[in-house]
Amino acid sequence: MSAPVHDSDSVRQSEIANEQRYVDRVYTRLGELRRSAAEVEKGGYSLAKAGTHGALVERDAMVFHAARRRHALDAEYEGLVFGRLDLAPEARKSDEYTSPVEPAVPGGEARYIGRLGLRDEAHESLVVDWRAPAAAPFYRATPTDRMGVVRRRTLRSSGEKVLDVSDDLLDPAAAPDTMPVIGDGALLATLTRATGRGMRDIVATIQREQDDAIRSPALGVTIVRGGPGTGKTAVALHRAAYLLYADRNRFESGGVLVIGPSEVFVSYVSRVLPSLGEETVTLRSLGQIVERVTATRQDPTEVAAVKGSLRMSKVLARAARDAAPGSPDRFRVLYRGQLLQLGRRALDEVRHAVLAPGPKRNAVRAKAAGQVLDILWRQSVELLPAHRQQTREEFASEIASSREFIQFMNAWWPILTPQQVLGWLADPARLRRYADGILSRVEIDRLAAAYQGAEELTVADVALLDELDELLGSPAVRKRRRRDPFEVAEGVREVTTYADRMAAARAVATARPEDYRDYAHIVVDEAQDVSPMQWRMVGRRGQYASWTIVGDPAQAAWADAAEAARARDAALGSRRRSEYTLTTNYRNAAEIFDLAAAVIRNAEPQLELPTAVRSSGILPVHHLVVAPDLPAMAREAAVEVVGEVAGTVGVIAPMAMQQEVAGWFAGVDSDRLQVVGSLEAKGMEYDGVIVVEPAAIGAEGRSGVRTLYVALSRATQRLVTVGTDNSWLP
Ligand SMILES: Nc1ncnc2c1ncn2[C@@H]1O[C@H](COP(=O)(O)OP(=O)(O)OP(=O)(O)O)[C@@H](O)[C@H]1O
Numbered sequence: 145m146s147a148p149v150h151d152s153d154s155v156r157q158s159e160i161a162n163e164q165r166y167v168d169r170v171y172t173r174l175g176e177l178r179r180s181a182a183e184v185e186k187g188g189y190s191l192a193k194a195g196t197h198g199a200l201v202e203r204d205a206m207v208f209h210a211a212r213r214r215h216a217l218d219a220e221y222e223g224l225v226f227g228r229l230d231l232a233p234e235a236r237k238s239d240e241y242t243s244p245v246e247p248a249v250p251g252g253e254a255r256y257i258g259r260l261g262l263r264d265e266a267h268e269s270l271v272v273d274w275r276a277p278a279a280a281p282f283y284r285a286t287p288t289d290r291m292g293v294v295r296r297r298t299l300r301s302s303g304e305k306v307l308d309v310s311d312d313l314l315d316p317a318a319a320p321d322t323m324p325v326i327g328d329g330a331l332l333a334t335l336t337r338a339t340g341r342g343m344r345d346i347v348a349t350i351q352r353e354q355d356d357a358i359r360s361p362a363l364g365v366t367i368v369r370g371g372p373g374t375g376k377t378a379v380a381l382h383r384a385a386y387l388l389y390a391d392r393n394r395f396e397s398g399g400v401l402v403i404g405p406s407e408v409f410v411s412y413v414s415r416v417l418p419s420l421g422e423e424t425v426t427l428r429s430l431g432q433i434v435e436r437v438t439a440t441r442q443d444p445t446e447v448a449a450v451k452g453s454l455r456m457s458k459v460l461a462r463a464a465r466d467a468a469p470g471s472p473d474r475f476r477v478l479y480r481g482q483l484l485q486l487g488r489r490a491l492d493e494v495r496h497a498v499l500a501p502g503p504k505r506n507a508v509r510a511k512a513a514g515q516v517l518d519i520l521w522r523q524s525v526e527l528l529p530a531h532r533q534q535t536r537e538e539f540a541s542e543i544a545s546s547r548e549f550i551q552f553m554n555a556w557w558p559i560l561t562p563q564q565v566l567g568w569l570a571d572p573a574r575l576r577r578y579a580d581g582i583l584s585r586v587e588i589d590r591l592a593a594a595y596q597g598a599e600e601l602t603v604a605d606v607a608l609l610d611e612l613d614e615l616l617g618s619p620a621v622r623k624r625r626r627r628d629p630f631e632v633a634e635g636v637r638e639v640t641t642y643a644d645r646m647a648a649a650r651a652v653a654t655a656r657p658e659d660y661r662d663y664a665h666i667v668v669d670e671a672q673d674v675s676p677m678q679w680r681m682v683g684r685r686g687q688y689a690s691w692t693i694v695g696d697p698a699q700a701a702w703a704d705a706a707e708a709a710r711a712r713d714a715a716l717g718s719r720r721r722s723e724y725t726l727t728t729n730y731r732n733a734a735e736i737f738d739l740a741a742a743v744i745r746n747a748e749p750q751l752e753l754p755t756a757v758r759s760s761g762i763l764p765v766h767h768l769v770v771a772p773d774l775p776a777m778a779r780e781a782a783v784e785v786v787g788e789v790a791g792t793v794g795v796i797a798p799m800a801m802q803q804e805v806a807g808w809f810a811g812v813d814s815d816r817l818q819v820v821g822s823l824e825a826k827g828m829e830y831d832g833v834i835v836v837e838p839a840a841i842g843a844e845g846r847s848g849v850r851t852l853y854v855a856l857s858r859a860t861q862r863l864v865t866v867g868t869d870n871s872w873l874p
Contacts, residue, residue, distance in 0.1 A: 155324050156309070163299055164306045166245060166256065167225050170270050171304050173262055174224070222419065223301040225271055226348035227257035227282045232318050235281075235292020248323050249294050257282045259347065260421050274347050275389035283355035287314050294318045295325060298348050335730055335758055335860075341792060342415040343829070346378045357724035358383045362391060362665065364720035365691040371698065371754035372740065372857035373731025377404075377413060377827055380669045380694045385420040387665055398664025399656060400425045401685060405670040406603070407431065407440045408820060409827040413669075426656075426663075430678055431603040433685070434610050435659040439601040442799060442823050445701065445845030447594045450587045451604035452675025454707055457611055462578040463565050464615035465499045467492070468558055475516065475552045477543060482527040484520045491556065494519070504617025509557050517543060562612035566605060570595035607677040610684065661685045670827050671695035673702055676711030683715025691716060698744055698751050699854045701823060703846040726754070729857075731829055733760035736863045740856035742874035743842075747849040764856075764863040768870045775808040778836050781864045785832035786814050789861050794830035795819045796855040798840040805836050822851045825858055833859035839869035 233251035245254045261273035272278045285293040294315045300308045310327035313319060331349045350358065357379050360366045366383070370376050384402055388395050402417075402425055404410045410429045417425050431439035443451060450456070473488035486494075498512045499505060517540045525533055534542070543549050569575050572592040579588045601609070666686040668674060672695035674682065693712075702708050729737055737756040744751060769777045778795065786793050793816055797805035802821035809819055820828065822841045835841070835855045842852040852872065856863065 156326050159309050159324050159326055160306050163228070163297075163309055167299070167301065167304065167306055170225055170256070170258070170262060173264055173270055177262065222303065223299070223348070224260070224304075225256050225258040226299050226301070227274075227279075228297040228299065229253075229255045229257065229282055229285075229293050230295040230297070230323070231255060231281075231292045232294050232315065249318060249320060252294065255279075259419075273389060275386045280355070280359070283350045284352050285314055286352060290314045295323060297326075300348075331730075332758060341412070343377065343413045345382070345416045345419045346375065347382065347420060350378075350382065351375070351728070353724070353726055353728075354379050354382075357726070358386050360722055360724065362387050362395075362690050364722065365693060365716050367721055367723045368692065368694045368726065369696060369723070370726030371696055371729060371752075372737070372854070373729040373756070373829075374726035374754050375728075375730055376694045376696065376726060377669050378416070379726070380667045380692060381413060381416045382420070383692050384425050384665070384667050385417060385422045388422055388424070395664050396424055398662065398689075399660065400665045400667065401663045401689075402427045402667040403433070403669065403674075403682060404429055405673055405826045406442075406824050407438075408818075408824045409670070412828055429603075430674070431601075431606050433681055434606050434613070437601065437606055437609060439603045439606050441600055441602045442821065443594060443602045443604050444799060445823075445847070447590055448602075448604045448675070448701075449703055449845065450583065450591050451594075451602075451608060452677050452702065453704070454676040454680075454711055455582050456608060456677055457680065458582050459569075459575075459578045460565075460608060460611050461615060463568055463574070464505055464560075464612060465495070466568070466574065466578070467495065468556075468560065468564075469568065469571075470555065472552060472555050475549075475556070477520065477546070477548055479520075479524055479543070480528055480532050482524065484523045484527075486516060486519055490519060491516075495557075505615065506559050507617040509553070509559070512557050513544065513549075513553055514540070560616050562609040562616060565612050565616065566608055567595070570598070572596075604675065604677070607675065607681040610681040611677060614684070662687070663689045665690050665692070667692040667694070669694045670699075671712070672697050672700035672708075673826060674708065674712070675702055676704075676707050679708070679711035679715045686715070691719070698748065698753075699826070699850055701826075701845070701847050701851055729754040729756040730758075731860055732756050732857055733758055733762065733859075733861055735760060735763050736859050736861075737857060739764050739863065739874070740853055743856060743872065744849065744853040746874050760861055762862065764865065766870060766873065767864070767866045769866065769868060771868050774836070774866065774868060778805070778834060778866045779808055779812060781866055782809065782812065782817060782834050785834060785862050785864060786812075786816060789831035791816065791831035791860075793817045793832040793834070794825065794828060794858055795834045795836060796822055796825045796841070796858065797836045798822055799844060801837065801840065822855055825855050828858055829860065830858055831860050832862040833864070835863070835865045835867075837867045837869075838865045839867055839872045842872045 230248040231253045232249055236251075236253045245256075247254045255269070255278065256271045257274050257279045258271035259274065260271070261269070261276060262271045264270050269278075274282070281291040281293050282296060285291040285296060294313070296312045296314060298310045299306055300310070308327075311325045313325045319325070331351070334346075334349050346354075354375050357366065357368045360383070368376055368379055380402065384400050387400065404413060404427070407429045410427055410432075414427060417423065417427070429440075431437075442448065473491070474485060475491070476483060476485040478484075494512060494515045498508050498515060503511075518536070520543060521536050521539045524539060569578070569591060572588075575588055575592045575595075579591070583591070661684060663686050666682065666689045668682060668691070671693045693716075697705065700708075732740070734756040737754075741753050744753070765781075767777050767781060782793060782795055793814070795805060795809060795817065797819060799821045802819070802824075806819045809817065818830070822844060833855070835852075838852055838855070841855055842848045844851050856865075
């Protein structure tokens with residue numbers, strides 16, 4: 145027995161109208177709740193008139209919570225309600241989630257799912273937050289494990305207007321004859337929509353294997369693997385939102401840090417969490433993890449491989465113990481007519497002795513000074529008759545305050561910044577000393593050359609700065625007073641405008657001390673590309689954290705997988721691991737993924753690759769040209785693709801040609817076009833992609849073929865390659 149499917153246009157329109165009525169009711173309620181939050185804030189003000197300290201504290205708490213609630217209600221909820229479950233009578237929960245709408249299944253329940261939970265005046269559930277357990281069947285129910293769901297409906301809206309509905313009938317036997325079933329699933333419809341500048345949330349169409357990973361318990365380490373386009377990034381971001389919902393106290397106060405590979409990527413995904421109503425998550429690229437440093441430039445792969453290697457921690461440890469450039473090679477002082485002095489050997493011995501146990505160099509400056517003074521004092525005792533000698537303390541206080549000694553200490557043991565010490569690596573003689581026996585000759589030359597020509601920091605340098613910060617210790621800084629969010633002027637505690645209230649509510653939720661390191665949860669996306677040195681940097685921010693690690697080893701630009709795994713394991717410690725694998729590629733048309741898959745299979749036949757769900761009937765196009773024709777052909781191809789697709793178009797160039805290729809497109813007028821280097825293409829998605837010189841990308845370092853695999857798997861609809869060499873074609 146199966147329920148009839150009433151998929152005629154009039155039935156569809158009448159179902160859309162029904163849902164619109166419900167959605168209108170939800171927005172009306174949202175308006176009421178906003179107004180009442182505003183009244184609570186006003187109520188907070190009147191408490192101030194009571195004037196007592198207790199009343200003021202209570203007022204602040206009240207204003208804060210009301211402002212925050214209002215902020216949540218005010219987020220721009222595109223498609224606030226996106227799902228409806230029609231449940232069989234036996235699945236009906238106690239009264240907790242009774243919704244006020246007539247069930248489509250007699251005796252059952254209609255349950256609406258949305259971006260936030262709302263109740264009506266009678267406290268009945270109008271909308272269930274997508275993260276609540278009661279919403280789980282929306283994502284998890286299948287025809288074989290229905291979880292009481294008879295029909296699952298997805299609503300597509302624009303603002304407050306319902307545009308369409310799309311149903312999955314999971315239990316035809318339980319569906320009454322009168323139950324309309326519209327369309328054939330929302331997923332495919334969603335996947336064919338144009339790609340915009342920013343990534344979309346997938347909250348309305350999360351698939352079951354993704355939901356498993358999103359709702360995985362917050363303990364230990366959740367590892368999510370999957371090939372290109374399987375939704376790993378989407379899962380990582382929705383998981384951050386889920387954790388905040390599941391344990392807001394813990395994760396909002398401790399903080400959730402989401403790390404992505406590049407700035408381009410971070411800006412691409414930055415809208416997803418706000419669209420889910422979460423604004424307190426800290427989103428950073430690997431070049432922005434260290435406070436007050438932002439690096440976006442990538443090193444050539446061979447240089448990045450050296451900078452990222454664990455061996456650099458030994459090289460830097462040696463650097464951090466070395467004498468500063470221009471450091472004096474002796475200290476002499478005339479004391480009571482006697483010359484007291486330390487030569488270079490003695491000074492080096494003191495430096496080694498003080499630094500050998502491994503303290504932070506900047507923190508033991510006083511200790512080093514003390515040891516120098518000890519030696520000088522002993523000399524004074526030997527050289528002077530007893531009646532002219534002083535005690536150690538008297539001697540030290542006299543010499544230590546002398547101008548010569550202060551000048552000597554400033555030159556011999558200056559407070560060093562990580563940037564200064566990193567700069568020492570540009571001196572080949574120093575670098576050879578630090579790297580002797582650790583790096584190869586070729587690596588040393590490569591590194592020295594990279595630092596000699598360097599004008600700005602690269603992404604890989606940031607992890608080295610963090611390592612040096614650990615070795616040097618930061619000089620003591622005066623702690624900035626944490627600003628009271630309700631203080632609008634010195635000593636005046638008031639919340640004046642709406643904007644102030646919002647800013648204050650957000651500030652309270654997100655304020656962290658500078659160089660905050662105690663995150664409650666860290667999400668690492670594109671984890672396969674985190675170098676060993678970067679794992680050390682990231683690990684320092686999450687000593688007490690639980691983790692979500694998302695990646696695809698087959699896309700790794702990192703050549704030494706074993707070294708990266710060691711560093712990762714050291715960062716994660718013995719925390720319990722739970723692993724999830726995603727198997728469906730939602731991004732690429734099958735014709736595009738087939739090519740990418742053939743390329744990687746040639747190199748690594750044992751890999752398990754995902755299956756692409758959608759076919760477009762359009763095969764990738766390859767242009768083989770002679771070098772002088774490359775720019776014109778690439779431009780022509782890009783202009784054509786811009787005309788063919790509605791969304792964004794990416795031009796992916798070999799890292800070494802990135803600037804040059806960007807120049808070719810200087811005159812092309814389209815805000816839908818973006819030129820990126822092969823490594824920047826990580827995690828990105830475009831409707832159309834032009835890969836320039838694929839053979840050169842495939843030859844980028846030892847992992848070039850994996851980088852090419854990434855480049856070939858960025859397009860949803862059109863893939864064109866333009867190159868002077870087609871030997872890469874499978
Ligand atoms: N359940 C879903 N419903 C709708 N769209 C989805 C779903 N899962 C993934 N997508 C879409 O598929 C595309 C790929 O997702 P995402 O970028 O998260 O994949 P990824 O695994 O991180 O890819 P890569 O490893 O190639 O960077 C995105 O456009 C995403 O919105």
